[in-house]
Amino acid sequence: MNDFARLKRLPPYVFSIMEQLKTEKKKSGAPVFDFGMGNPDQPTAPHIIDALREACLDPATHRYAPTRGILPLRKSICDWYRNRFHVDLDPEQEAIVTIGSKEGLAHLAMATTAEEDTVLVPNPCYPVHQFGFVMADAKIQHIPLLPQIDFIEVLRKSIDAAFPRPKMLILNFPANPTTQCVDLAFFTKIINIAKEYNIWVVHDLAYADIVYDGYKAPSILQVPGAKEIAIESYTLSKSYNMAGWRIGFMCGNSELVTALARIKSYLDYGSFAAVQMAAIAALSGPQDCVKETCSIYQKRRDVLCKGLNEAGWAVDVPEATMFVWAKIPEPFQHLGSFEFSKLLLQEADVVVSPGIGFGEYGNHYVRISLIENERRIGDALQRIQHFMRGDFSIPKRIEFEVPA
Numbered sequence: 001m002n003d004f005a006r007l008k009r010l011p012p013y014v015f016s017i018m019e020q021l022k023t024e025k026k027k028s029g030a031p032v033f034d035f036g037m038g039n040p041d042q043p044t045a046p047h048i049i050d051a052l053r054e055a056c057l058d059p060a061t062h063r064y065a066p067t068r069g070i071l072p073l074r075k076s077i078c079d080w081y082r083n084r085f086h087v088d089l090d091p092e093q094e095a096i097v098t099i100g101s102k103e104g105l106a107h108l109a110m111a112t113t114a115e116e117d118t119v120l121v122p123n124p125c126y127p128v129h130q131f132g133f134v135m136a137d138a139k140i141q142h143i144p145l146l147p148q149i150d151f152i153e154v155l156r157k158s159i160d161a162a163f164p165r166p167k168m169l170i171l172n173f174p175a176n177p178t179t180q181c182v183d184l185a186f187f188t189k190i191i192n193i194a195k196e197y198n199i200w201v202v203h204d205l206a207y208a209d210i211v212y213d214g215y216k217a218p219s220i221l222q223v224p225g226a227k228e229i230a231i232e233s234y235t236l237s238k239s240y241n242m243a244g245w246r247i248g249f250m251c252g253n254s255e256l257v258t259a260l261a262r263i264k265s266y267l268d269y270g271s272f273a274a275v276q277m278a279a280i281a282a283l284s285g286p287q288d289c290v291k292e293t294c295s296i297y298q299k300r301r302d303v304l305c306k307g308l309n310e311a312g313w314a315v316d317v318p319e320a321t322m323f324v325w326a327k328i329p330e331p332f333q334h335l336g337s338f339e340f341s342k343l344l345l346q347e348a349d350v351v352v353s354p355g356i357g358f359g360e361y362g363n364h365y366v367r368i369s370l371i372e373n374e375r376r377i378g379d380a381l382q383r384i385q386h387f388m389r390g391d392f393s394i395p396k397r398i399e400f401e402v403p404a
Contacts, residue, residue: 006137009135010131010135013127014354014356014357015037015357018036018342019036019037021345022351025346031349032345033351033372033376033379035350035351035353035369035370035371035380036351036353036369037353037369037371038323038371039371040238041371041372041373042296044240044241044242045240047281047286047289048242048281048282048285048289051281051285052277052278055274056274058274060273061274061277065272067264067270068270069095069271072280073276074095074096074097075091076280077249077251077283078091078094078095078251087219087221087222089221093254093257094251094252094253094254096264097247097270097276098247098250099247099270099271100243100246101206101235101248103246103268104233105128105129106128106135107260107263107267108132108250108259109132109135109138110136110263111259111262111263112167112256112259114136114137115137116164117138117166118138118162118166118167119139119141119170120143120155120158120159120168121143122143122144122145122170122171123143123144123145123360123361124177124178124358124361124362125145125176126204129172130359133170138167141166142359142360142361145180145361147180152189152193155169155190159197159199165197165198165199168199168202169199169200170204171190171201172203172204173186173203173205174207174211174217174319174321176207177325177353177358177367179316179319179323179324179325181215181320187222187226191223194230195228195229198229199229200230200256202231202233202256203219203231205217205220205233205234206234207238208234209238209239209293210239210293210294210297212294212298212318212319215320221252226252227254228253229253230252231250231256231257233248234248235248236248236279236282240293242282245271245278246271247278297322299374300377301370302317303377303378303381304324304368304370304377304381307384308324308381313326313384314327323369323370325365325368326366326367326368327365328340328355328366336354337356337366340366341366344387348383348384350380350387352368353366354366355367
């Protein structure tokens with residue numbers, strides 16, 4: 001491993017360590033309650049599965065697919081944007097199909113940035129938003145994404161202080177892991193700043209549909225002129241429970257779309273065409289399944305947040321995403337998120353994601369995924385309540401290496 005330069009730039013993957021600890025706990029016979037990975041637990045809707053089955057029977061789908069994705073899907077993607085956000089896109093130049101959003105973001109980083117480039121990334125953030133560009137040898141400049149900080153103000157100050165000027169800004173709203181939401185006025189400010197400083201903007205809209213209490217997530221492409229400098233990523237993983245299908249897309253600036261298409265042409269032949277046909281059924285077919293998925297997460301959110309607050313673990317109720325971003329209870333703050341997560345697993349059989357895995361500013365938090373049903377959430381809450389009252393000895397904090 002010492003000879004693999006890019007791997008040396010990557011810290012230990014905290015979530016892999018937690019996965020190992022969870023596996024060991026299960027082997028001991030413990031009834032582990034898993035709120036770790038944001039892995040949807042609901043089945044894909046029948047009409048989407050039917051579309052896949054039918055497409056699989058057509059031998060034409062068994063061949064290589066176009067790098068940008070099949071044209072009927074790209075047209076469906078553009079129709080989806082027009083119907084939902086009143087945004088007009090050219091399916092030939094401004095839309096590309098990706099193998100889930102993670103692949104698209106990482107390959108976009110490889111296509112557009114290099115060693116001399118600086119990329120602005122919120123902290124905390126979903127790991128690929130940072131490490132996709134780390135693996136492309138770019139320099140990362142963190143912008144704190146914390147409740148008490150004016151992100152726009154800090155962003156502008158960071159750009160003014162930077163030399164050379166940053167090349168790209170990565171955003172993700174509704175945010176994973178922090179669940180933070182924004183409005184269209186926020187995106188308007190972002191686009192104005194980006195145009196002023198000639199900075200590309202990449203926005204991850206993975207949780208567009210997982211929204212609650214009347215909140216509607218905007219697209220950055222709704223801002224007039226946004227396509228001049230911005231591209232947006234979307235995945236069908238969460239909205240349509242198609243995580244294992246690995247299908248998503250990126251839309252917006254034609255230069256960025258073309259750059260992604262060019263590098264993908266060297267690295268992959270895109271998603272299986274039958275999966276792309278199923279994606280058409282998802283985007284253009286009945287949307288009841290999306291509403292039902294959102295409703296399920298909202299009920300889980302309500303049960304979990306109510307129970308945690310009653311147990312003395314104060315948490316905010318998120319407006320969106322399939323997560324609760326929970327500040328570590330005061331008696332455990334000194335442990336940091338990694339040691340606290342280990343302790344919660346050890347004493348309560350409950351798995352959460354340590355906030356440090358999302359960046360240094362996440363170290364006082366854990367991310368709790370809404371992937372257990374309400375009954376199991378109730379059982380986990382009983383264990384957490386007992387944990388909060390526990391008389392076990394708290395170990396000394398072990399320092400965990402913070403990603404550079």
